[in-house]
Amino acid sequence: MAAHGTQHCETTTLGVLLRHEGIDLSEPMLFGLGSGLSFIYWDSKAMGFPFLGGRVKPFELTRNLAAALGLELLIDSDHLRTGHSLYAEAAALWTEVAELIAAAGESGDEKHLTRAGAVLHELSRIEREAMGALSKL
Incomplete structure (x- = not known):
């Protein structure tokens, strides 16, 4: 076709x-x-x-x-489920980063920024893995 x-x-x-x-x-x-x-x-x-x-x-x-x-759209893909799961995990981590940055601003304590940096590093890994899964759709 x-x-x-x-x-x-x-x-x-x-x-x-x-x-x-x-x-x-x-x-x-x-x-x-x-x-x-x-x-x-x-x-x-x-x-x-x-x-x-x-x-x-x-x-x-x-x-x-x-x-x-009026069509039924069926999505059945392990890659899509994996990507969705990883992005759901990433969403929670982005919230944590925002809270850590806010805490650093309020307290002036750099430990919050150090932790935010570690979370951002983990986010990078998760989002890269999610994109890898979704690129296989």
């Missing part, structure tokens, strides 16, 4: 899969039905210029499209 007029990997993949099942929708239609348009303006001191984005996060379009078309 050939992809035609493709602009983006997610809508291209969805189009091919849906055409295989007898649903032939254009890529712009898939993008629209999947509520693919979004907006973000992020001006961070860490970046030399603001970031401007206009698309929803990956896989959100797929979920939205399945809901709009």
